[in-house]
Amino acid sequence: MTPQEKRINLLIEILKIPTIAQNEGQVATVLANFLTDKTISATFVEYAPGRNNLIIDLNNPNGDKPTLALSGHLDVVATGDTTQWRHQPFSAEIDQDRIYGRGATDMKAGVAAMTMAAKELLTTDFHYPLRLIFTVGEEIDNYGARQLTKVGYLKPVRAMIIGEPTNHDIWFAHKGIIDFTAESIGKTAHGAMPQLGINAIQNLLDYYNQQQIELAPLLTQKDPDLGYTTANVTLIHGGEQINTIPGIAKLRGNIRTVASVPNEKIAAALQKAATHVNAKPNHQIKVRVDSTINAVKTDANQPFLKTLQAIVQAQGWSGVLVTGAPITDAAIFQEDHHFPFAIFGPGNNTAHQVDEYVTTSDYLTSIDIYKQLIVSYYQSN
Ligand SMILES: [Zn+2]
Structure with missing residues (x-):
């Protein structure tokens, strides 16, 4: 050979x-x-x-x-x-x-x-x-x-x-990465009597909007070599039936991080968004970081x-x-x-x-x- x-x-x-x-x-x-x-x-x-x-x-x-x-x-x-x-x-x-x-x-x-x-x-x-x-x-x-x-x-x-x-x-x-999950817990009810339930999807959307606000200043900090952090919600799931108020909903996100914005800062922003939203009546959002690797x-x-x-x-x-x-x-x-x-x-x-x-x-x-x-x-x- x-x-x-x-x-x-x-x-x-x-x-x-x-x-x-x-x-x-x-x-x-x-x-x-x-x-x-x-x-x-x-x-x-x-x-x-x-x-x-x-x-x-x-x-x-x-x-x-x-x-x-x-x-x-x-x-x-x-x-x-x-x-x-x-x-x-x-x-x-x-x-x-x-x-x-x-x-x-x-x-x-x-x-x-x-x-x-x-x-x-x-x-x-x-x-x-x-x-x-x-x-x-x-x-x-x-x-x-x-x-x-x-x-x-x-x-x-x-x-x-x-x-x-x-x-x-x-x-x-x-780049580094953060994978996270946000879960919204509500209460199911008949679609004709929504006042008896808590709409988990609606609350999850409130979280999504607040998370965009908290992340915004971090996404505009440019790393000289790696550019910008990017954040995307890549999975979303909620509700069971068209005529039932959804009792649970969750989304998952994938964030690609840069060296000049540490992962801990991003994770803190995700939690802060949840705390902010949870201060409203009937909102219960839990955020979990599933995986974190620094750039x-x-x-x-x-x-x-x-x-x-x-x-x-x-x-x-x-x-x-x-x-x-x-x-x-x-x-x-x-x-x-x-x-x-x-x-x-x-x-x-x-x-x-x-x-x-x-x-x-x-x-x-x-x-x-x-x-x-x-x-x-x-x-x-
Ligand atoms: Zn490989």
Whole structure:
């Protein structure tokens, strides 16, 4: 088998394992076995049965030396209607320069490239520590990253690459998120006798309007890198029957936050709106924050990013420093530990789409970039 075939085979093997919020442990086992070597220690951190996060340390048997880390997630999003796919999502078909499959771009190519970079460095005189951090459940609520951060696996990390697909650019920041639910509790009554009930939908609309007022000043504060916070109500449900006054109604909202407006301020505004509305007669609104992740930003001028940029551009790629849109595990890892990070990996904008693919050249080049970055990092630190 040629070195190139070896590289491609690893990606194909993990693409065939369907990890839609399950089975990440199978991928973790493949990667750990692939890297088996006396200088390696692999730790499986179970989130749920069949769902292991994976930590691999090179040249760092106790895992306590300060280290560069490469990180990615092992899960993928659902396939949607598979009849819409020309290349079945878990058959990892190669067609000319494209490798197809759910996760090809987001982000098994990144995970395989990181593993491959480590594997190939083992055949050189590379003797510095390197930690690979592979997580479960990133696509749901980053719960693998939350678990690993809590247990302390980020403590020795001094710099990090997250291998999400960045289409030849480098992300140095991305927005955060708040998902929230507002529930209005009223009282059902016959539609002909509304005075006997409390209309939960009407009260929920009062809350919606007040929430818009409370959020307004926060939505106009511009972050120099990430722009504006955006707030959208994305789900609404209320009432049961056309001739019954609704006794319950709720809405859910999705807010994309920026670094200059902390999530706590947004959450406080949502609560303040409820308090305001609840002061009116017969209003009972409960607000709950379901998930909160702060925006993350790293200094675009720090040497780690500049080094990566030079290596990426030497490959003829754009290597432009930009801000990303989706949430990544970087935001979780950065909550307790502040180290320079970059989000950079093979792949394109077919993430979460039908016929997701990565090009072979993107994948192969990214392995070379990761190897060079790892070596350069230790030459300058
Ligand atoms: Zn991803």
